[in-house]
Structure formats: structure tokens, C-alpha cells
Amino acid sequence: MFSKELMKEVKELDQKWLEEYKKYYDGKEFKKTTYSGIPVKTVYTPEDIAHLNYKDMAMPGIYPYFRGVYPLTYQAQPWVNQQATAFGLPEQTKERYSKLSQEGLAGYEGREPVFFMGSDMSHTLGYDSDNPIAKGWVGMTGAAIDTIQDYEMLFDGVALDKRNITLGMFDTCHIALANLIVAAERQGISPDKLHGLTLNMFYRQMYMEIPTFSPRGALRINRDFIKYCSEHVPHFNTVNWATYDVTECGGNAIQEIAFIFAAIIAITDECIKIGLNPDKYLSRFAFHVAAHIDFFEVVAKMRAMRRMWAKLTKERYGCTNPRASKININIKTAGVSYTRQQPLNNLIRGTIETMAAIMGGVTSLWTTAYDEALAIPTEQSAILGLRTQQILLYESGVASVSDPLAGSYYVEWLTDKIEDEATKLLKRIEEMGGWMKCMEAGWFKKEVNREAIAWRRGVDSGERVMVGMNKFTKEQEPVPVFEYPDVEKISIERLKKFKAQRDTKKTMASIAALKKACVDVNEDRAVGLVMPALIECVRANATLQEMMDVLKEVFGWGLID
Amino acid sequence: MSPKGKPIKVLLSRSELDCHQRGLITIAAALRDAGMEVVYTRFLLPEEVVKTAVEEDVDVIGLSFLAWSHLGIVSEIMDGLKARKMNNVLVIVGGIMRDDHIPKMLEMGVARVFGAGTNTADVVEYLRKQKG
Numbered sequence: 001m002f003s004k005e006l007m008k009e010v011k012e013l014d015q016k017w018l019e020e021y022k023k024y025y026d027g028k029e030f031k032k033t034t035y036s037g038i039p040v041k042t043v044y045t046p047e048d049i050a051h052l053n054y055k056d057m058a059m060p061g062i063y064p065y066f067r068g069v070y071p072l073t074y075q076a077q078p079w080v081n082q083q084a085t086a087f088g089l090p091e092q093t094k095e096r097y098s099k100l101s102q103e104g105l106a107g108y109e110g111r112e113p114v115f116f117m118g119s120d121m122s123h124t125l126g127y128d129s130d131n132p133i134a135k136g137w138v139g140m141t142g143a144a145i146d147t148i149q150d151y152e153m154l155f156d157g158v159a160l161d162k163r164n165i166t167l168g169m170f171d172t173c174h175i176a177l178a179n180l181i182v183a184a185e186r187q188g189i190s191p192d193k194l195h196g197l198t199l200n201m202f203y204r205q206m207y208m209e210i211p212t213f214s215p216r217g218a219l220r221i222n223r224d225f226i227k228y229c230s231e232h233v234p235h236f237n238t239v240n241w242a243t244y245d246v247t248e249c250g251g252n253a254i255q256e257i258a259f260i261f262a263a264i265i266a267i268t269d270e271c272i273k274i275g276l277n278p279d280k281y282l283s284r285f286a287f288h289v290a291a292h293i294d295f296f297e298v299v300a301k302m303r304a305m306r307r308m309w310a311k312l313t314k315e316r317y318g319c320t321n322p323r324a325s326k327i328n329i330n331i332k333t334a335g336v337s338y339t340r341q342q343p344l345n346n347l348i349r350g351t352i353e354t355m356a357a358i359m360g361g362v363t364s365l366w367t368t369a370y371d372e373a374l375a376i377p378t379e380q381s382a383i384l385g386l387r388t389q390q391i392l393l394y395e396s397g398v399a400s401v402s403d404p405l406a407g408s409y410y411v412e413w414l415t416d417k418i419e420d421e422a423t424k425l426l427k428r429i430e431e432m433g434g435w436m437k438c439m440e441a442g443w444f445k446k447e448v449n450r451e452a453i454a455w456r457r458g459v460d461s462g463e464r465v466m467v468g469m470n471k472f473t474k475e476q477e478p479v480p481v482f483e484y485p486d487v488e489k490i491s492i493e494r495l496k497k498f499k500a501q502r503d504t505k506k507t508m509a510s511i512a513a514l515k516k517a518c519v520d521v522n523e524d525r526a527v528g529l530v531m532p533a534l535i536e537c538v539r540a541n542a543t544l545q546e547m548m549d550v551l552k553e554v555f556g557w558g559l560i561d
Numbered sequence: 562m563s564p565k566g567k568p569i570k571v572l573l574s575r576s577e578l579d580c581h582q583r584g585l586i587t588i589a590a591a592l593r594d595a596g597m598e599v600v601y602t603r604f605l606l607p608e609e610v611v612k613t614a615v616e617e618d619v620d621v622i623g624l625s626f627l628a629w630s631h632l633g634i635v636s637e638i639m640d641g642l643k644a645r646k647m648n649n650v651l652v653i654v655g656g657i658m659r660d661d662h663i664p665k666m667l668e669m670g671v672a673r674v675f676g677a678g679t680n681t682a683d684v685v686e687y688l689r690k691q692k693g
Contacts, residue, residue, distance in 0.1 A: 121578045121579060121630075122578055137628070141628045204580075209580070209582040209603065211577060247657055248583075249582070249583055250583055250586075259627065339678055340657070373657060373677055374677075376629065453587050453590040455683060456587035456590070459682050460591075470680070478661075479659045481659050481661070558578065559603065
């Protein structure tokens with residue numbers, strides 16, 4: 001990238017620096033690595049990026065979009081505040097979210113703030129509130145949502161055509177979207193007016209020990225889902241690529257990218273098989289990425305991901321629609337970087353991570369509440385997460401210039417390094433047979449667990465410092481707690497009443513029709529049938545579990561060991 | 562070694578509903594490194610933990626919770642152990658939990674609660690002292 005003359009000067013200066021270094025430190029070496037274990041030098045020079053072409057580095061809004069997907073980053077439109085807060089009963093979730101919205105939550109351009117809701121753990125796995133398996137889980141770390149009645153309570157007074165809705169429901173996201181469509185229909189709003197995204201993470205058993213659809217079944221139901229959405233709900237993101245969770249489970253930045261890209265390739269190939277156009281459906285994919293504590297690694301990672309995405313869509317899938325090559329990145333500051341000890345320190349961690357996300361060119365941002373390592377966030381801690389973003393946006397100046405770290409020898413080198421390593425690992429996965437083979441063999445999980453164990457050893461030995469946890473420790477102080485009482489009891493009573501009042505015959509007929517649609521889709525006899533069948537079930541007052549049991553039975557469900 | 566002359570046998574278990582495996586995976590590695598025998602399971606209903614503990618004849622049960630479901634589940638497991646006369650089994654709990662829930666679990670008969678950020682060496686040392 002640089003002229004011969006310049007490189008000569010660089011070499012001369014490098015030599016001078018080396019002499020000074022030897023003089024000061026007696027030739028002693030100081031070895032450091034990034035959070036993900038990438039070895040770094042003590043200083044970077046033009047030599048480290050001389051191999052790059054300026055053309056590949058581009059400009060914001062120009063292919064390969066790694067400096068940003070739009071010509072401007074935040075100057076015309078700041079990032080979106082995507083703070084999740086969902087627990088208790090539907091109306092409690094709505095109330096908490098309304099309060100947070102009043103604190104200045106910023107939505108997408110010209111739209112009201114995002115409504116980011118999610119179910120509790122038992123509901124995200126398809127258990128109704130009255131299932132014995134759900135006992136103790138109802139309304140914890142997510143809202144208790146069984147039926148269309150619950151969705152209507154949740155969306156009562158919410159203008160569904162003006163707000164983006166995030167459905168944090170994982171494998172029950174198809175059912176959640178069917179419910180949202182029916183709730184909107186009752187407000188007189190058609191599906192093509194809905195905007196938002198599903199936390200559809202069908203691949204998450206790669207790195208997480210959680211039951212999911214079988215790998216094959218997941219591809220079948222989701223290609224069907226993608227087809228339906230691209231035709232009827234065109235402004236809704238169909239799959240959320242949560243590299244965030246790879247990191248939370250222990251994976252490093254390289255694994256985070258390569259593993260998720262392997263899953264992206266699997267579903268993209270599957271959609272091509274049924275004749276879908278990648279130019280269309282790839283534009284409804286987005287990343288959900290962790291901003292970890294290593295500031296420069298986060299910035300470089302985000303830039304590398306955008307470049308890899310652009311190349312994948314154009315070079316591998318021949319996309320010509322620029323929107324398909326532009327990937328939006330949602331960031332959550334890394335829960336796993338927070339400590340239970342001295343929890344206020346997490347405010348500092350959250351600030352650093354939020355700043356990294358901003359400098360990396362984030363589209364929507366969730367700053368994790370400082371007390372997440374202790375409990376369900378209080379109202380005050382949730383607001384502080386939002387305030388962190390607002391102070392950075394309005395006071396600090398970090399959002400004034402697009403891709404402000406571009407041209408830094410270190411940042412450009414690290415961006416290139418991460419892309420290079422992730423590309424190599426992705427190639428290795430493909431040589432091993434790709435996503436499905438590695439998934440069925442439990443290979444991804446083994447790799448992530450090994451990293452998690454190595455991290456633990458580093459923390460336990462004190463080699464990896466976490467301030468307040470394994471260094472500069474002191475007595476623990478109690479923290480305030482937040483809870484809604486009696487959620488489980490109320491939720492079960494509501495469900496019982498709902499079931500008693502419905503036309504059960506009609507419900508059961510809709511469930512039978514759903515089963516037939518699912519079997520046809522799973523056996524490759526038809527496409528695009530699952531969502532319409534789910535919508536009919538919702539209209540016939542089927543509960544979450546009644547629908548999910550069918551999906552589990554047909555598409556396969558369980559843990560892979 | 563336990564008094565039986567065999568390695569300390571630990572059942573590590575967590576709910577299948579909870580997606581947070583990292584704590585228990587790393588504890589399992591640390592206990593194995595320390596020469597203990599580890600049985601690792603996931604359950605849907607609390608009674609499955611009691612059943613496995615009986616079948617495997619374990620010295621210790623370690624449970625991990627990161628999503629606030631701990632009080633009810635721990636209570637059912639402790640009742641189940643009492644009903645099966647498994648009074649010698651040491652039950653320890655770890656994860657993310659409220660400070661005021663810790664005394665409640667101790668009252669139920671849990672031997673010790675290890676919060677997030679615990680050094681695994683402390684867990685090893687504790688189990689050796691109690692069961693070694």
C-alpha cells in the first residue's frame with residue numbers, strides 16, 4: 001500500500017526504535033496477547049499493513065463495507081438503543097419497557113423505540129406455564145407468555161406498525177411471529193407492515209448445551225420460515241446470527257466468526273435448494289455480537305465480520321443487491337466479562353465495551369446492566385445501561401467521525417489477522433463436512449468448552465486478571481433486588497381460564513392441520529406451509545406448548561452429546 | 562480419596578432449561594483434574610437428580626443455576642434426598658443468585674453456596690475437607 005521510499009524510511013525508524021528499546025529494557029521481551037489469545041507486538045508500523053490494498057479498505061458505505069454499511073455511521077442517524085427487559089407477566093414486561101422508553105430510548109430512523117421482549121427459559125423451550133417442567137421458571141429472566149391473549153396484553157396500546165419488535169424466543173420464534181401476526185391483524189395491521197427481528201438461533205446447540213430442533217429439522221423448518229417471511233413479512237429479520245453466545249460460552253473471536261459463518265452457509269445453501277434468491281433473504285440476516293473487554297479486538301472483529309460477510313455474499317453467492325452484502329451488527333456488552341464481586345466495576349466495563357461497539361460501527365446496541373452477574377436488573381441499573389450509551393453519544397465525541405480508528409497500523413493489522421484466521425478455521429470446518437457434520441459430532445461444543453476451561457484456569461491462577469474478582473478483592477456488599485411476586489400462580493390461572501373458554505374442537509383441528517403441514521415440509525413434499533398453519537392455530541387459540549409439541553415431534557428435538 | 566477408599570464421587574447436574582453450561586463444565590474439569598470421579602447430567606424434573614444420585618451412589622451433588630429457578634428446585638431435591646434417606650450426600654450449589662436466597666438454601670440443608678467468580682481450587686479444597 002505504501003511507496004518504496006516510505007517503506008525505506010519505515011525500516012530506518014524501526015531500527016532506531018529497536019536500539020532505543022534495547023537501551024531502556026535491556027533486551028527484555030514483553031509478550032502480550034489479545035483477549036482471544038492472538039499474540040500482539042508492542043508497537044505496529046506501516047510494515048504490518050503494507051500488504052493491504054487501499055481498495056480493500058474502501059470507505060464507509062462502499063463494498064466490502066467493513067468501514068460501515070452506510071456512507072455515514074452515526075452523524076445522520078445514531079445507533080438504536082436495543083435494551084432488553086422482559087420478565088414477569090406480559091403487562092409487567094410492557095410496563096418496564098414503557099418506563100425505559102420514557103428515558104429516551106432511540107429507535108430506528110423515523111420509528112418509535114424497539115420493543116425488545118422475550119420469554120422465560122421454560123417458554124423458550126416450548127413449555128406452557130402449567131407444565132411441571134416449568135415450575136420455578138415462569139416469568140424468571142423473561143416473560144411468561146403462553147397464548148394469544150398474553151400477546152394481546154403485551155401489545156395493548158403498542159402501535160405494531162410503528163415500533164420494531166424483537167422476539168427473543170429462540171426455537172419458539174416461529175410461534176411467536178405467528179402470534180405477533182395475529183395480534184397485529186386484530187389491530188388492523190397487515191404482516192407486511194411489521195418491522196423487527198426474531199432471535200432465531202436454530203444453530204445454538206453448536207456451543208450451548210440446550211435442546212434444539214435436530215440439525216436437519218432446523219434447516220427444514222427455517223428454510224420454510226424464511227420463504228414465508230420473504231413473501232409476507234418482508235421487513236422482519238428471519239435469523240439472528242448470535243456470535244455473542246459463542247463468546248459467552250467460552251469461544252474466542254476466531255471461533256465466534258468461523259462457527260457462525262458455517263451455520264450461515266448451511267441455511268443459505270438450504271434456501272437455495274428450494275429456489276429462494278439469496279439477494280433477497282440474505283438482506284434479512286443480522287449479527288448479534290459480543291463487545292468483550294478487549295477494546296481493539298472488538299473494533300477489529302466487527303470490521304472483519306462485515307468484510308467477510310460482504311465477500312461471502314458477493315463471491316460465494318453472487319449477490320448483486322448491495323443490501324444483501326451489508327450486514328448490520330447488534331452489540332450486547334459481554335455478560336461474561338462482568339463480575340459478581342464489586343458490581344459497580346461493571347459500569348466501567350460496560351462503558352469500555354460500549355465505546356468499542358460504537359467505534360466498531362454498531363447498528364443497535366444493548367449495554368448490559370451492571371448487576372446482571374448478580375440478579376435480574378433493577379429499574380435503576382437498566383436505565384444506567386441506557387445512560388452509558390447516551391453519554392457516549394451526546395457528550396464524548398466518539399460518534400462524530402465514522403470508523404475513527406481506520407488507518408491505525410494496529411487496528412488494520414488486527415482486522416486483517418482476525419479475518420484471515422477466521423477464514424482458515426471456516427475452511428477447516430468445511431473440509432470436515434460443514435456445519436451439519438460438525439454439529440452432529442458435537443465438535444463445535446468440544447472446541448468451545450476447551451476454551452472455557454482454559455479461561456477458567458487462567459482466571460483461577462490469576463494469570464488472567466479480573467479486577468475485584470481475583471485481584472484487588474474486598475468483602476462483598478449486598479445489592480438491591482428486583483422481583484415480581486406470584487407470576488407463576490397468576491400465569492397458570494390465566495392459562496386454565498383461557499383453555500376453558502375456547503372452542504377446543506376447533507383448536508384441536510388446527511393442531512392436526514399443523515401436524516400435516518409440518519410433515520409435508522419435513523418430507524420435502526411442500527414449502528411455505530408451516531407459518532400459515534401456525535397462524536391458523538393461534539387464531540384457534542392454541543397455546544405455545546400445543547404448537548411447539550408438534551414442531552418438536554416432526555422436526556426432531558433434543559440434546560446432542 | 563473418600564473414606565470408602567475410592568475417589569470422591571460427585572454428581573454435577575443442571576436443568577436442561579438453563580442454557581448456561583460454562584460454570585459446571587469448568588467445575589467438572591477442575592474436579593476431574595483433582596482426581597475426583599464426576600458424573601455430569603442434565604435434568605428436566607428435580608426428582609431425576611435424586612434418582613441419579615441414588616443409582617450412582619455419589620458422595621456429593623453439585624447444582625448450578627444461572628436463571629433464578631434455584632429455590633424451588635433445590636427444595637424439591639433436598640426433600641427427595643431426605644425421603645430416600647440420602648442424608649450423607651453433601652449438596653453444594655453454585656451460580657448467579659440473590660444474597661438473601663443463600664441462607665434459605667442453607668436452611669434446606671445445602672452445605673454451601675458458591676457464587677459466580679469462585680475459584681475452582683476453593684471448591685476442590687472444600688470437598689476434600691468434607692469428603693476426603
